[in-house]
Amino acid sequence: MADYAPHTAEDISSMLDLLGHDQLDDLFAHIPAHLRIARPLDLPPGRSEDETLADSARLAAANRTDLVCFAGGGAYDHYVPAVVDAVLQRGELLTSYTPYQPEVSQGILQILFEFQTMVCELTGLPVANASLYDGASAVAEAAAMACAATRRSRLLVSDGVDAPTRTVLGTYAHPLRRPLDPLAVVADGRTVVRDIPGDVAAVVVAQPNCFGIVEDLRAHAEAAHAAGALLIVKLEPTAVGLLATPGSLGADIVVGDGQPLGQGLNFGGPTVGFLACAAGYERRLPGRVVGRTVDVDGRRGYVMTLRTREQDIRRERATSNICTNQTLSAVAATVYMAWLGPQGLRELALGCLRRARAAAEQLTALDGVDLAFGGPFLKEFALRLRDVDPAAIIDGLCDEGYLVGPLVDDPRGAGGPLVMVAASERRTSADIAGLAGALQRQLKDQR
């Protein structure tokens, strides 16, 4: 049984003596007796570290570790360099907490300032916060900002925003009676934004969208702004290795999930949400924000700032309820982006694009396999499979050692769901040929 407390029997008895107690249970004596647990709980006994690790290793081994990953849908198999893990295991960072005492927290504060700077660079906007939970809740927080800024409540949400994010947005919006209306995606896979009603707070799109297609953000921004609404973009951050930043095309708030930036997969979490906004919305930001200042001797230093927005000060009038967020994940993203560098980011985006084009070419060469949309894509694309159950194909590919997916509903409602395929920089031409061969066999078996 684990006991990380250092107390010897002597420590305990002398401490109890000071307090005038005979035994540890006396410390709970003022709690009504019938509320105190009298029986052992129905839980296993404590185990040694060795046994616990062995149990965990058995469970971990029950996961498939041999799969060649072509899955996407917001979680990508990018390489995480060793320096990321090394930095995260520094105890001074790992075991610290929210930097309430800035003089002894300059490390975390400066890293978050660097993270904010990098998020500004990726989004093309001047202001960023110090992280949010994930990309999906970041969209919900951005929507709340837009509603407060415009004093409107309606949200237009593209069908190209992934389904989990739309659900999260709905979960956050429902209790505040903010209606969500869909925006259709058309044949090339892009969102159509026009005729925006006057009560719309924000138009919400994803770049690239959940079908992998690159949106025309400049047109979306113009349409939104013409109606007095803001444009919120959920950005896949590696896309800006090639694409113009959403901010440079007119987006007002850009959010996203930093999973591709040195986080690994971890079954989808922890990752890190990010949020950047145009000038003028600083005081509506959710979560923590770090600012640069000087100390009493004029030396440069960093503090949490714009604190009067936050729940511990503003309570029920706070801009959001966020307290603990994803700081260490933001540290990982900062290390990763510094490791990657500007040239590395471009090489990464281009390398993924080349692999995705090669995969799309080989897979669509198979009979009954088509690209679902005609528009341009980067590292991920949607396939329509004719005359088969796509879910069964995904399972069959998994049996053969290839992971693809997720399944996404066809926004045009025609035919069955679409299969997403993503190619990270880790995939080789042999992987792609192997996937194509496996898909060919699966299609044959199931037709």
Next chain:
Amino acid sequence: MTVMGARNQTEPTLFERSRPGRRSSELPVTDVPDVDVDVVLDGVELAERAPLLPEIAELDLVRHFTRMAQRNHGIDVGFYPLGSCSMKYNPRVAERVAALPGFRDAHPWAPPAAVQGTLRALWELEQWLTELTGLHAATLQPAAGAQGELVGLLMIRAYHEHRHDDRDVIIVPDSAHGTNPASATTAGFEAVTVPSGPDGLVDVGALEALVNERTAGLMLTNPNTLGLFEVEIERIAAAIHDVGGLLYYDGANFNAIAGRVRPGDMGFDVVHLNVHKTFATPHGGGGPGAGPVVVSEELTPYLPAPVIVADGEPPSGYRFDWDRPLSIGRVHGFHGNVGVLLRALSYLQRHGSDGLASMSAKAVLNANYLARRTGEALPLAYPQHPPMHEFVLCGTAVREHGVRVLDVCKRLIDLGYHPPTNYFPLIVDEALMIEPTETEAPETLDGFAAALAQAVGEAAQDPDILHDAPRSTPVRRLDEASAARRPVLRWTPETDD
């Protein structure tokens, strides 16, 4: 304090260390055909310049972050007595568990058959949490305690809505953490405050006068934010339940009672737990944590989707159930901070039921012991009841010397200790909120008490030593007012000085 290195020195940012042409990354050779970007991305607006990321070699990258670490306090460095944060030792075996390749490389969209290990681990964690809380079912989606609060309140909202019962008020004690009222607003409720009595416990008479048909629920920590157990919890529960409301347990202080008292037995209907507090997953500078929510059978239909299901008895397989028509929806793009949840499971497995009861007893022992030791310097704000895992001191005594509790805190840094939480809870003037946790030895507590006594003593004799503190840190007191007035929130070449 032990935050070391480069005293009174600034460290350049990554951007200032950057030199054009340097890099750390090398990507795999691309062995597929080249593409003409202008052709395959025809009509797409492309980047005109690369984002301004640092250009830095790997050794300089490592040195930068090493220096950042050296300028930061953590539990590994020293005592960290932040009230209501449970800054206890983070066992390293948890890091090894989360890094097991099978867990680390599991893709969230993988078919369930490919991730049976992760699903079983998460299902097992849910069994631990339901038994520890005395409730029925759990969701692991919330990424932090505050998101757990939102989930719990949305479930309370859904429960009332489903019964066509229009209730719009959540009652929150005046001693509550700020997330409670903020979460109530986020969930579409009006937050109404119930006062604490002169003894620091909820004024039950005031509560009974406050409840009515608008009451959707009450949010409560027990022990409360003052570290005091609400001994009249059953009368409080009855007051809420009698008018049709539900009782929400904020698990921020679960470290005091884990394995000894169960929220479900006290009458709570919904609970969130902070695994980064009670179950010792690393706080990481402010996350990632995890805030699982555990609920009664009545609230189970409203859990976020999907829910993990075990098939067979004993279970032979695990899957997600997405068909949850009454669900509040979801709050995470995937399944929550799974890597953090796996660490929490390993903590529970290490301890077992007995180990948790021993843990909470020693947490309460340490807090009572330290309260007695620090009582020589500053009085308890509410001495009428014995503290549980934390306690609140009132620092008004130093004010007559022109010193504030903030100054005492900064002086503690020079004396080698991270300060406690200060100016919270709001109902205590010049509050110092201290939670030692069970993993500190008595000699550490003695050392802290002596440092506090020294600082309080200096307030009378030499107040400037407190006003000028800290002096031993890389930077001294920072100008927070101008940081907020003229925010500089990112590095630019122009702000480089």
